[in-house]
Amino acid sequence: MFVSLKAFLVGLMPGSWEWIVRPIISVAAIIGTFAGLFALTTVLERKGLGRIQNRYGPNRVGPFGILQPLADGLKAMTKEDIVPRAADKIVHFIAPFILVVPAFLALAVIPVGRNMAAIDIDAGVLFFFAVGASTEMAVFMAGWSSRNKYSLLGAMRGIAQMVSYEVPLILSTVSVIMIVGSLSLVTIVNAQAGYSWILPHWFVLTPWGLAGFILFMIAATAESNRSPFDLPEGESEIIAGYYVEYSGFKFALFFLGEYIGMFAVNGMAITLFLGGWHAPLSFLTWIPSYVWFFGKLFCLVALLIWVRGTLPRLRIDQLMNFAWKFMLPMALMNILAAAIWYFMPAGFVRWAICLGLVIGFYYVLGHALFAHKNLTKRVYRYAE
């Protein structure tokens, strides 16, 4: 439907304008849709966290507090923009934009529906991670230019975490790329089309796909600096990390960049493992494809909100150990499992071998990592 609408709008313009009108429509659609989703998600997140923490959450503005993001946005725009006197003015000004622009760029390659990828390039996965890599620079710029110790500490933590978790994030996508044999996201989605009986051919329903999906989601949570990996923000430790010196709309831009980045990486997870815009059951294909994509997106976002409300924050050494000692070997073993899957004939044996490999390695690795740890119940001297 939206594809034909776009074609109709392009048709309205004179032919010589087509080269400029076509991208503008795509860009406007992406920015409008995901900025709207951002507004909706902030209120859902606050409501959800409120429910988990046994309080109300926003409920004053509009019915059920649904207009809260509008009020927040107006407040952010009317606030005074304070820049610290010692701050590096130019870098301090540019940093929020460097964060937001790549986040939106990353969304451009994700197919949100049938024929609904803004650009389908041959190296889509590479493009996604290349633009994702530039957010680290933005985090550093924000933290360093503020001339604040807490900002700098937050930026250092953020960069260390992002660099570490980028490795398992990319390695967990390698298994999918190996099976599909293409870096194009549209091809990856098409490879997951079709149904056996009523079940879809999603990669998450294979042993290596499930392991890869879980690894990808953990790394993605860390990559978008969300709880339990929100050390760079750490309200109780370093106030708010790298954006502590930002106020007004620049702060809102950081918030926006973080959520858009979260949507982008979740969209990537959907594309790689959850069959993109394909319907989950064969008799549900009559529902439009974009409904499925955004439905899956909401499910993943809800999962992240749930995780945020449930798990406590990690310590920095736990974070690094987890990335390098657990995630990295698991991702490498997952690549091996995917390779075995690719070369063995389809059937029960293939399933059993891959599943055994992944679960067995998980078991051995977990026991090896906990072997020398003396884990007992923690005793509090005064609290009990």
Place this chain on the structure above:
Amino acid sequence: MTAGFAILALLTVASAVAAMTLRNLVHCALALAVAFAGLAAIYLQLSAQFVGFAQILVYVGAVAILIVFAILLTRSGEPVAGSVFSGSWIAGVGIAAAVFAVLTAMIRSSRGLARRIPEPPQAAVRDIGDQMMSQYVLPLEVVGLLLTAALIGAVLIAMREKDRP
């Protein structure tokens, strides 16, 4: 030479010059990152997608961050007093100009330039992957082994020795 190339080239050269001349070392690192990104854009304009994206991923995402970390961990990051030019900068410029002139002369006299520019191949990323995994698999493995050895060596140097009293 198209307008796009001119803008990118200007941006890249300007930020490279800025990386050399700015007073604040962190600003230099950021300008260097812009220069890397400009180079990547030029690769993309030549429809070398893999090289372009790998350039951003490796240089902007990793090398620039590494430089910045090194600056922050080794010195305060405050701007240096005095001139950024070293005493012998005229000699340096002379040598650079001479090298540039020699390179230009070599390139202009080579026969490669006279050949017609071939059409950019389609699905280049896939071809690179195939070549890497079939024809050039041994060099790839050797490079991987070398990098792993370097990594282990770096860790060994950085590791705190426990036996020391």
